[in-house]
């Protein structure tokens with residue numbers, strides 16, 4: 001059976017505090033005004049000036065030659081893996097990577113690649129782990145052709161890969177002749193938290209993409225960047241997968257607005273996440289990881305309740321949080337204020353006390 005996304009149970013109150021995901025932000029009136037003013041054209045024909053403006057700006061921001069606008073982050077990964085790899089290839093990625101856990105088996109179904117699931121704490125792995133995964137070049141072994149890294153590592157805890165680790169890993173990949181791909185769904189969170197420029201963060205990578213529907217608050221859209229040659233070949237996959245659009249400038253305008261207004265403020269989300277984690281750590285029996293960015297993962301098994309029970313009890317009070325990789329996840333974003341964090345902490349304390 002295939003599960004459709006859950007609908008809010010009838011009778012449950014409206015969500016007042018949405019810590020479920022940074023994907024659930026709504027476009028503000030100012031963003032919608034920017035969208036309405038967008039100059040548009042036929043994107044599929046290469047005629048949409050606002051899409052061109054966004055792609056040029058993203059290529060510059062990410063330090064790559066060219067960029068392509070796609071409807072979603074998932075499609076960026078699907079287009080990138082199909083462009084980098086051939087059927088039968090092996091991709092090296094962390095075992096919690098979105099490409100492995102959350103893309104509907106796309107990479108097996110469409111690219112025909114297998115993913116070697118590497119292990120390591122907090123969604124990260126080190127150079128020794130990557131080296132140990134290198135296969136002999138024999139007719140028996142699958143050809144290894146791509147290293148994939150998620151910055152930040154979502155299920156890992158919104159974890160930031162240190163620049164030094166990225167450099168070590170991409171050096172190994174280059175040495176082996178592999179291509180390198182960065183899933184930068186939340187790249188700007190990593191850059192704002194570390195003060196590292198996006199182009200520097202992904203300098204060792206052949207391709208990288210950024211999602212506009214996470215903390216940046218746009219209704220849809222993601223941009224994949226790479227060399228002229230890579231983006232030229234990616235266009236065929238965009239077309240093949242049905243990702244070529246028409247007057248897409250209306251959406252690209254929301255992304256441009258997000259770049260102008262919603263990047264620096266990610267620092268506020270990180271402050272709120274740290275405050276939530278600090279408050280949770282003070283509650284008896286709650287185990288919480290110190291967040292690097294805007295994702296707070298925690299366990300309540302020692303607090304005499306279950307994750308599902310706490311999630312349901314919060315939901316009955318209009319507070320939404322998610323369950324991911326067996327743990328509770330609270331996500332801060334532009335619709336979450338400091339007072340909402342306080343209220344959530346009070347609600348969790350009350351539920352655990354009962």
Ligand SMILES: *Cc1c(COP(=O)(O)O)cnc(C)c1O
Pocket residue numbers: 071072073074075098099150152153154183185186211213222
């Ligand atoms: C959300 C996410 C994606 C997919 O992006 P969509 O825009 O939801 O398709 C890919 N990778 C990571 C790490 C994500 O968090």
